[in-house]
Amino acid sequence: MTATVGLARTGPPGNVGAVIDSVRRTPWPLRLLDAAVAIIVTAVYVHFSSVESTATQAGFTGPAWLGWVIAAAVGLPLAVRRRRPLAVLTLVVLGLIAATLTHMVLEPYLAAACALYLVGLAEPLKYSAAGLAAALVGPGIAIVVAEPVRGNTVATVSVVWLVMGTSWAIGAGLRQRRAWLRRDAEERAAQALIDQRLRIARELHDVVAHSMAFTVVKASVAAHLSEERPDEAGKALRVIESTTRTALGEMRRILEVLRSSTDLDSDLAPPPGLAGLPDLVDTAALAGVRTTMDIRVKDLPEGLELTIFRIIQEGVTNVVKHAAPATCHVHVGHHGDDVRVVITDDGPGRRALATAAKGHGLIGMRERVALYQGSFSAGPAAEGGFRVAVSLPVFGTR
Missing domain, CATH: 3.30.565.10 (Histidine kinase-like ATPase, C-terminal domain)
Structure with a gap:
């Protein structure tokens, strides 16, 4: 059969589905953003190291080189926070503890909050929760130790814990939602596969049923003509052989796809x-x-x-x-x-x-x-x- 048909149409293209990427596969724009954040935080803490004590606020008490080291430890790791969230969190928290003990911190641990967000987003819950606990306990102890100079210990610890905990919770919540979306997509794909297999099996069942009915008719003809017209009976038997062979092949395929008991719509029309x-x-x-x-x-x-x-x-x-x-x-x-x-x-x-x-x-x-x-x-x-x-x-x- 040869057919050539030409037709024209217009219509809207399909919608493009969203794809959830791994946190660690970071596109370049986000890498540049992280690098900018790291530089800004480092510069801010370099500035903090130069702040002198006042009547209401203690200033940095260490040597200048130590201030630079602490600033680098707090800020620079943020450039790779999406690739090594837990390692970055460890470095940042250690830097902030040192900054707290030297009276260098003048903000509510926002650098740690940035790191904790990615820990919550990228790491399994048991690891990210452990990271959160360590991040809360370490700075909390450092603030208490520095309390004779800082004052307002309870308020300071509360604000720091609130900022860091909220940041982690947002990241962990997004991770759970993404995991749910992935599972839902996998379940839909699996169900689609089952539906396709059962639809194919139903269609092949119709084919086999037709072949069996045809075989019964030809067998009746062969039995009727076997003595009086053996040539015609032989032709009928050859048709039976061919039809049965084809039907057996289709039956094997039905058995291969019938792997589920899911019901199929009963109103599928015979295929053309x-x-x-x-x-x-x-x-x-x-x-x-x-x-x-x-x-x-x-x-x-x-x-x-x-x-x-x-x-x-x-x-x-x-x-x-x-x-x-x-x-x-x-x-x-x-x-x-x-x-x-x-x-x-x-x-x-x-x-x-x-x-x-x-x-x-x-x-x-x-x-x-x-x-x-x-x-x-x-x-x-x-x-x-x-x-x-x-x-x-x-x-x-x-």
């Missing part, structure tokens, strides 16, 4: 096969995609034809969702002992391995191809646009 491609093209036209089809195969097993139709259907649907407005071309032809299906479009080729991978279309294609132990690839085409290529063995499995 390649004869339904013109309707698919018309549907794409209503959505606005210009589609051409070059189909150069015939006399395929019914289950294989069903699989090819569903792959084309899902491929064209992806073009409608993610590449509009665009032109789509579908080619189906023999390639050695296999049938090769290639679906291309001229839309934005890098639109979404991220977007497409989050949907169910590519999942369904992969599952259908896996049933036949075929090969599957999908990605941006070298000449632009997006390309899906599938190869399926015609007879049996490899």
Whole structure:
């Protein structure tokens, strides 16, 4: 069968889904921001080391070089706080303890709060909670030791703990939310996989049921003609052999995908096969995609034809969702002992391995191809646009 159809359409492209990245995979803008924060904090603490005592505020009591060392310990580690949160927190807190004991701190431990936010965001709860406890206890003790000069110990400790605890809680809360989103996405993907497998199994069940009914009819004919017209009976038996062999192959595939007891909608219509491609093209036209089809195969097993139709259907649907407005071309032809299906479009080729991978279309294609132990690839085409290529063995499995 060979068909070429051209149609045009317009429509909105699909939405791009958000992707949650690891905290430690820091983009350059955030690295530059952290470097700027580190420099500013270091400069502020260098300034604190030069503040002299007044009637109401104690000044730095150590030598100048010690002030510079403490300033560097408090500020510079913040430049890499996203890559080594706990190590950075340790250095910053030790620096702040030294700064407290030398009466150098004139702010409520904001540097430690910056480090604690990333600890809460990046580290598992048991580690980040331990880091928070150490960060609260160490400075608290240092403030109490420095109390004869500082005064207002309870108020000072309360403010410091409030600032640091709030910062950690915000980071830990965001981590929990991101973990929940990841789990939800994984559960949705797993459910989509189950749904696709059961849908395929239901469709193949229809194919096998049809084959069995056909076999029963031919067996009755062969039995009736076995004595009077043996030639006709022999033809019927050969048809039975071929049909049964195909049905057994489809039954094996059903057993491979029936791995769940999840109910499936009972109103799925029997699949149309390649004869339904013109309707698919018309549907794409209503959505606005210009589609051409070059189909150069015939006399395929019914289950294989069903699989090819569903792959084309899902491929064209992806073009409608993610590449509009665009032109789509579908080619189906023999390639050695296999049938090769290639679906291309001229839309934005890098639109979404991220977007497409989050949907169910590519999942369904992969599952259908896996049933036949075929090969599957999908990605941006070298000449632009997006390309899906599938190869399926015609007879049996490899």
